[in-house]
Amino acid sequence: MRQHVARLFKWGTIGFASYVWYDSSNREWSVRHTWSTALKQYFLYGVLRIVGRRQLQSLLADAERGEETQRKLLGDFLQRHQSTLYGQQQGLQGIVSVDLFRRTHPITHHGHYEQYIKAIREGKENVLSPGRPQMLAMTSGTSGSPKLVPHTEEVSKVFFQRGVLSAFGVLNDSFPDSVNELQRSMKITFRAAQREIEGGLRIGSNSASPDSRGFQSMLFAYASPKAAYDLHTEPDALYAHALFALKDKNLGIIEANFAPLVCMLLDTARENRRHLVQDLRNGHIWDRRLPESVPQADLREAIDEALGGPDGARSQEVDRLLKRGATASEIWPNLRVVMATDSGSFQSSAARLKDLLGDVEIYSPFYAATEGLIGINVFPQRPFGVSTYLLDPGSMFFELLPVKYRGVENPPLDAPVLAWEAKVGEAYEVIITTRGGLCRYRLGDIVRVVARLGQMPVVAVEE
Secondary structure, three states, X not given: OHHHHHHHHHHHHHHHHHHHHHHHHOOOEOOOOOHHHHHHHHHHHHHHXXXXXXXXXXXXXXXXXHHHHHHHHHHHHHHHHHHOHHHHHOOOOOOOOHHHHHHHXXXXXXXXXXXXXXXXXXXXOOOOOOOOOOEEEEOOOOOOOOOEEEEXXXXXXXXXXXXXXXXXXXXXXXOHHHHHOEOOEEEEOOOOOEEEOOOOOEEEOOOOOOOOHHHHOOHHHEOOOHXXXXXXXXXXXXHHHHHHHHHOOOOOEEEEEEHHHHHHHHHHHHHOHHHHHHHHHHOOOOOOOOHHHOOOHHHHHHHHHHHOOOOXXXXXXXXXXXXXXXXXXXXXXXXXXXXXXXXXXXXXXXXHHHHHXXXXXXXXXXXXXXXXXXXXXXOOOOOOOOOOEEEOOOOOXXXXXXXXXXXXXXXOOOOOEEHHHOOOOOEEEXXXXXXXXXXXXXXXXXXXXXXXXXXXXXXXXXX
C-alpha cells in the first residue's frame, strides 16, 4: 500500500512539474528572467490572481451593502476612541452611533490635531489611536502644504488587502496578459525620505520604499535590480531604470505612483539616447560619464552584473526607435498596461503621457492619500471619460460636503451628506474619519459623483 501511494505521489509530482514547465515555457518571458525568477513570478501571480479575484468580489459585495459596512466601520473607530486621549478630550465617550457622532463632533482641519501630533512626537501612547502609530507620515502637499498625520500598521495592511489585491483582480479581468505572462514590471519608485526622532518614531513619507522587506521580496518581478533602487539621487535612479526598461524588449507593465513619473522615465530615455545606447551596447552603465561623476563603485558593479553583458542587437534597435521619437508601444511591443494615478492634479501630465505611450492603456488603480486608501478603480475602461473610483466602504468612513461650503471655515455639522446619500452629478469635498484617529477631517479634495455601485458612490477626482 505504501509503495503504491509513493508511486502515485512520484508520478503526480512528475506530472505537476511537467505541466508547470510546459505552461511557463509557453508564456512571454522578460529578457533577464532565469528559471528561478520566472517560476517565482509564475507561482506568486497564480496565487494573486485567485486572491485578487476574491478580494474584488468582496469589495463589490461590501459596496452593495455600503450603509451597513460604513456604519459598522465607524462604530469600530468610535469604540477605539473610548480609550484614546482624543476621545476623552473631544467628548467621544459614550458615542458609538453615526447619527450622534455627526450631531456632536465638529468638522475638522489639520490644525485641530496639532496638540495631538505633538503628544505623539513626545512619545505618548493612545493619543489618536490605540498604542503608538508606526510613524508620522508627511502628506504630499497636492491638496495644500505638507502636514504630518499618524500612520498605523493597520493602514498599510488595509491598503494592501483591500487596495492592491482588488486592483490585481481588476488587472486579471481587464488586462489578463499583464498578470498571466512572465513579463516583468518597471516599478518606478525612490527611497522614501524619513528620519527617526527620539524614542524611535519615524517621520517622513509613507510611500512604498525600496528599503522595505516587502518591496525587496518582489524584486524578481521587477525589471530593475536592487542596485538601481539603492542609488541616492533621483536622476541617477531614473537613468538606471530607463536602461533596464530599454534592455527588456518584453517589458509587461510600467508602474509608478503618479503619471508625471512615467513621463520622466520616458523623457530620460529620449534625452539620454546616446548614453543609454552605448551602455546597452557595452553592457556597462555610465560609460560616457567622467569617473568623478559616477555613483558609488559597488552599485555600478552590481548594475553591470545585472545587465548581463553587451547587447549589440538591442542597442541598435533602441537607437533607431529613440531617434525617430518612437512611442512606448513601439519600444516595448508587448507592453500591456501603464499603472499610474492620472486624476486630479495629474490630469495635465496624463494627457501628455497618452501621447508618449501610443497604443498602451493607462490604468489608475487607486484613489489614495497619506491618510489611507480611499477608493479603487473598478472601471478601467473609463466609461465616464476619466479615471473613476469606487469609494471603499471598508477602508475609512466617508462624508461628502457640498461644494457650496468649500470656503466656509466651520460649516454646519449636518452639512455633509453620508456616502450612500450622495447625488449622482454633484460635486463634494471629501471628509474622512480614519484608522489613524482623524475624525470628520477635511481632506481638501473635490470629487464628483458619476455613478453609484450598490450603495456606494463612484467618483472622479477633480481637485
